[in-house]
Amino acid sequence: MKTNLMIILLMVLFPSCAFSGEIYGCIKKGKKFIDKGVRVEITSEDKTYPPTETDTDDYGTYSLCVPEKGRLILKVNYEGQLTPGFVVYSYENSVQYNFSLEEKDGQYSLKRE
Numbered sequence: 887m888k889t890n891l892m893i894i895l896l897m898v899l900f901p902s903c904a905f906s907g908e909i910y911g912c913i914k915k916g917k918k919f920i921d922k923g924v925r926v927e928i929t930s931e932d933k934t935y936p937p938t939e940t941d942t943d944d945y946g947t948y949s950l951c952v953p954e955k956g957r958l959i960l961k962v963n964y965e966g967q968l969t970p971g972f973v974v975y976s977y978e979n980s981v982q983y984n985f986s987l988e989e990k991d992g993q994y995s996l997k998r999e
Contacts, residue, residue: 908980910949913962914999915987919946925963928952928974952976962987964994972996 909928913920926948928935935952942948952958955978959971964987974983984999 907952907955907976907978908949909952909958909960909974909976909983910947910980911983911985912945912947913942913985913987913996914946915964915989919944920964920987921946926950927961927963928976929959929961929971930954930956960996962994962996967994969994969996972998 913924913926920942922942922944924942924946926941928950933954935950935958955976958974958976960974960983961971962969962985969987972983972985975981985996986999987994988997
């Protein structure tokens with residue numbers, strides 16, 4: 887009974903994630919987590935999904951609720967530079983994508999860990 891009540895309470899408090907998939911993970915540059923406040927965005931063909939709480943936190947983690955399922959593009963705005971898109975997939979349940987930022991010729995790109 888307590889479990890059911892807790893689930894209902896969470897759905898009421900966090901409706902944006904209640905019926906959607908979550909994409910979350912962490913981002914590193916080298917062996918260190920990236921700084922707090924780095925913008926992570928998910929786009930589909932016609933919509934951009936902003937982070938649900940803040941951008942990255944002190945440990946380079948991000949979390950986005952995405953109401954649609956399927957193929958999406960994840961981009962990171964690091965040091966004023968938007969990385970090329972990385973294809974991710976949203977499902978009914980949560981999915982984790984951990985990345986590392988790699989720099990080549992002054993351009994950043996994402997590599998999945």
